[in-house]
Amino acid sequence: MKSLADVVSGAGLHVYADIALIIFLAVFVAILARVLLAKRSTWEHEAHLPLEDDTAPPTTPPDRGSPHAHQ
Amino acid sequence: MTLSEGAADALTGAAARAPAPPRGAPVALDSFSYDDDIVRKFMVATYVWGLVGMLVGLIIALQLVMPALDFAPWFAFGRLRPLHTNAVIFAFAGNAFFTGAYYSTQRLCKARMFSDFLGRFHFWGWQAIIVSAAITLPLGLTQTKEYAELEWPIDIAITIVWVVFAVNFFGTLKKRRERHLYVALWFYIASIITVAILHIFNNLSVPAGWFKSYSVYAGVQDAFMQWWYGHNAVAFFLTTPFLGLMYYFMPKAAERPVYSYKLSILHFWSLVFIYIWAGPHHLHYTALPEWASTLGMVFSVMLWMPSWGGMINGLLTLRGAWNKVVEDPVLKFFVVAVTAYGMSTFEGPMLSVKSVNALAHYTDWIIAHVHTGTLGWNGFMTFGMVYWLLPRIFQTKLYSKKLAEWHFWIGSFGILLYVVAIYSAGVTQGLMWRAFDQTGRLAYPDFIETVVKLFPMWWMRAAGGTLYLIGMLMFGWNILMTWRSRPAVYDVPVIQAPPLATRYVEAPHGPQPVGVWARFTHLGWHRMWEGRWLLFTVLVIVAVAVASLFEIIPTFLIRENVPTIASVKPYTPLELAGRDVYIREGCVSCHSQMIRPFRWETERFGEYSKPGEFVYDHPFLWGSRRIGPDLAREGGKYPDLWHVRHMQDPRSITPASIMPPYAQLLTNDLDFASIQRKVDAMAMLGVPYGPAVIQGNAPRMAQAQAALIADTIAQQGGPRNLQGKEIVALIAYLQRLGWDATHVSAPAAGAAGGGTP
Numbered sequence: 001m002k003s004l005a006d007v008v009s010g011a012g013l014h015v016y017a018d019i020a021l022i023i024f025l026a027v028f029v030a031i032l033a034r035v036l037l038a039k040r041s042t043w044e045h046e047a048h049l050p051l052e053d054d055t056a057p058p059t060t061p062p063d064r065g066s067p068h069a070h071q
Numbered sequence: 072m073t074l075s076e077g078a079a080d081a082l083t084g085a086a087a088r089a090p091a092p093p094r095g096a097p098v099a100l101d102s103f104s105y106d107d108d109i110v111r112k113f114m115v116a117t118y119v120w121g122l123v124g125m126l127v128g129l130i131i132a133l134q135l136v137m138p139a140l141d142f143a144p145w146f147a148f149g150r151l152r153p154l155h156t157n158a159v160i161f162a163f164a165g166n167a168f169f170t171g172a173y174y175s176t177q178r179l180c181k182a183r184m185f186s187d188f189l190g191r192f193h194f195w196g197w198q199a200i201i202v203s204a205a206i207t208l209p210l211g212l213t214q215t216k217e218y219a220e221l222e223w224p225i226d227i228a229i230t231i232v233w234v235v236f237a238v239n240f241f242g243t244l245k246k247r248r249e250r251h252l253y254v255a256l257w258f259y260i261a262s263i264i265t266v267a268i269l270h271i272f273n274n275l276s277v278p279a280g281w282f283k284s285y286s287v288y289a290g291v292q293d294a295f296m297q298w299w300y301g302h303n304a305v306a307f308f309l310t311t312p313f314l315g316l317m318y319y320f321m322p323k324a325a326e327r328p329v330y331s332y333k334l335s336i337l338h339f340w341s342l343v344f345i346y347i348w349a350g351p352h353h354l355h356y357t358a359l360p361e362w363a364s365t366l367g368m369v370f371s372v373m374l375w376m377p378s379w380g381g382m383i384n385g386l387l388t389l390r391g392a393w394n395k396v397v398e399d400p401v402l403k404f405f406v407v408a409v410t411a412y413g414m415s416t417f418e419g420p421m422l423s424v425k426s427v428n429a430l431a432h433y434t435d436w437i438i439a440h441v442h443t444g445t446l447g448w449n450g451f452m453t454f455g456m457v458y459w460l461l462p463r464i465f466q467t468k469l470y471s472k473k474l475a476e477w478h479f480w481i482g483s484f485g486i487l488l489y490v491v492a493i494y495s496a497g498v499t500q501g502l503m504w505r506a507f508d509q510t511g512r513l514a515y516p517d518f519i520e521t522v523v524k525l526f527p528m529w530w531m532r533a534a535g536g537t538l539y540l541i542g543m544l545m546f547g548w549n550i551l552m553t554w555r556s557r558p559a560v561y562d563v564p565v566i567q568a569p570p571l572a573t574r575y576v577e578a579p580h581g582p583q584p585v586g587v588w589a590r591f592t593h594l595g596w597h598r599m600w601e602g603r604w605l606l607f608t609v610l611v612i613v614a615v616a617v618a619s620l621f622e623i624i625p626t627f628l629i630r631e632n633v634p635t636i637a638s639v640k641p642y643t644p645l646e647l648a649g650r651d652v653y654i655r656e657g658c659v660s661c662h663s664q665m666i667r668p669f670r671w672e673t674e675r676f677g678e679y680s681k682p683g684e685f686v687y688d689h690p691f692l693w694g695s696r697r698i699g700p701d702l703a704r705e706g707g708k709y710p711d712l713w714h715v716r717h718m719q720d721p722r723s724i725t726p727a728s729i730m731p732p733y734a735q736l737l738t739n740d741l742d743f744a745s746i747q748r749k750v751d752a753m754a755m756l757g758v759p760y761g762p763a764v765i766q767g768n769a770p771r772m773a774q775a776q777a778a779l780i781a782d783t784i785a786q787q788g789g790p791r792n793l794q795g796k797e798i799v800a801l802i803a804y805l806q807r808l809g810w811d812a813t814h815v816s817a818p819a820a821g822a823a824g825g826g827t828p
Contacts (some may be wrong), residue, residue, distance in 0.1 A: 022433075024345070035336050040333065047328040051322060051323070051327075052728075057469075058466060062467055
């Protein structure tokens with residue numbers, strides 16, 4: 001009885017790696033085209049997400065006896 | 072921070088894009104707070120383990136120039152080296168990633184972490200794993216595969232803790248209040264998913280006891296899996312998580328958005344699609360099939376583009392803010408970190424080019440490359456992030472900005488000294504190995520000549536490492552003193568944000584697309600993915616899995632990739648036990664067992680290695696570095712007594728040797744009883760052990776072969792009665808290396824009965 005390795009070994013898969021390379025290169029080019037052709041303004045909101053919760057750090061050490069009052 | 076309803080609406084944009092309630096209508100805001108306690112915990116762990124890992128790094132650097140520092144078996148270079156790599160990768164960089172991920176994920180999702188309990192479980196579980204690594208690795212309990220040394224019970228613990236982290240992370244994505252997943256979160260998703268896949272598949276093994284196991288893969292396949300894992304551990308543990316941190320913390324520190332969000336999308340998808348293929352470049356000119364090696368090289372070269380795109384994106388985020396770099400140590404750390412990322416991702420593809428790799432492989436050049444990345448990119452990105460976080464998570468002023476500046480400069484100078492020295496060492500080593508004189512013979516035939524030449528550079532490296540470590544101490548002092556000035560009770564701000572609408576409708580961005588091309592270039596579909604985190608995650612898995620399978624399936628299933636050699640037989644039970652001693656002592660940290668098909672290698676070490684020689688090697692022991700000579704053809708090269716003397720005191724054989732002494736092998740009793748379990752585990756993996764699998768046979772065979780070797784040693788004038796000691800097992804193994812491929816039958820096979828018909 002033939003094993004999976006026998007079947008695969010005889011399947012003539014020598015171009016397998018070339019096909020894989022072409023597929024992945026094509027996907028990469030598609031992503032490249034799609035991203036570059038889109039307008040910059042589309043991502044304006046996303047690009048600013050890290051800045052939405054900005055809080056300035058304290059500039060002086062707190063008085064350890066009286067913790068910061070909330071708000 | 073508390074937002075008014077209108078402000079929340081304007082900032083998040085979520086309500087503006089939701090169909091109901093209509094824009095401008097009152098929105099019920101959720102109130103919540105962030106869990107910064109878990110951030111503080113991971114930050115402290117990052118520092119503590121970073122200090123330990125770097126201290127061990129300095130110790131092993133000094134052991135190379137002062138071998139007297141190898142004063143105990145558990146303190147020898149071979150056992151400490153994996154402790155260093157595991158500590159700095161998984162303990163220092165891992166905890167740094169978790170610190171930043173827990174801080175940024177909550178804020179980018181406008182939600183507290185999914186579960187505080189899971190966060191604590193993740194924290195304490197991860198620290199317990201690190202402690203277990205710190206105990207087991209010096210004890211010599213190792214699987215020996217680089218960055219995957221930990222034995223199977225710890226591997227299972229890693230899997231559980233990682234899944235807990237994943238549940239907590241994805242649970243937070245699910246309950247988020249911000250529609251769009253910021254690009255940093257994409258990098259976290261890719262890291263979490265890919266690391267899980269890599270860890271599980273590379274660590275598949277059959278246990279032969281509580282702290283001993285054998286990889287299910289052998290030889291070429293094991294090497295392939297290991298470097299698929301090893302390279303992508305660098306990619307998805309040291310690169311993509313830190314890119315996520317870069318995309319969050321760099322805009323925060325610069326107080327401006329990332330230079331190009333477009334470029335960040337491109338950066339992400341191209342890394343996910345390309346990185347996973349590159350692993351085979353670690354195995355150029357070895358017994359790996361040539362097609363796999365070439366594929367690895369081509370994809371590695373393709374990585375140049377996205378990596379540099381990411382670096383440029385990071386640096387240009389500082390456009391118009393370069394004046395701040397002068398004032399702000401955080402930005403200084405980030406600039407050097409991103410520059411180091413650019414340098415090491417330029418060098419990586421260059422090293423993957425076969426002709427360059429032929430010179431660099433096995434040399435210190437690779438160590439220099441790795442340290443440009445880890446000291447510069449991972450280290451400085453972590454320092455910058457923590458300095459930025461300190462006043463925020465401890466709710467006080469940073470203790471000393473000046474000390475942070477000093478840390479930056481002393482750390483930068485340390486990196487410079489380190490890498491300049493080790494690049495020089497690597498190139499020197501590579502050129503000396505391949506040098507021929509006018510008569511056509513090796514110019515430096517004695518390997519030790521190529522070692523002692525590196526001493527000045529190794530001293531300089533140790534000086535660079537010391538400076539970097541001094542910077543760490545300054546860092547620690549700053550953390551400690553900042554922590555000491557924290558408030559008595561931390562303030563817990565209540566945040567308000569509108570809940571996420573259940574249905575997503577794309578907000579109009581100009582005219583709606585018409586036609587296939589217009590719809591393709593329109594962002595709607597990608598934005599839909601971003602909204603559906605599960606779909607997005609599945610797509611990442613598909614990209615990683617498909618790329619992996621394209622390389623793995625042919626390597627494993629096409630027979631011609633690993634032509635068998637009829638004369639290659641399994642190791643005898645005693646040789647197998649000796650191989651485990653070799654693994655325990657970490658010999659693979661300094662000695663390769665893979666001779667490449669170059670004249671300068673075959674002249675020095677013997678016939679080049681063939682794939683079929685390793686079909687019973689669970690795990691493979693090809694190594695990645697030559698501090699000592701290759702051992703692939705060691706069998707029969709020296710008498711048994713030579714090995715006894717060499718292990719007892721290497722410097723009695725080679726005066727300039729830097730190898731640690733292994734005199735304890737002459738007194739340690741060999742555990743014959745455990746040999747049966749080892750043989751049985753190997754048999755389970757398909758190694759044809761014949762009569763050795765019959766209960767009790769394996770120890771008897773081992774004892775018979777041990778008696779023969781002990782007699783030989785005694786006849787050669789060496790110590791008597793070594794038949795029960797570990798040294799005879801190691802000698803049996805070393806004398807077998809390379810023998811089968813160059814001789815018709817294995818030595819002592821008849822005596823040991825380990826061979827198969």
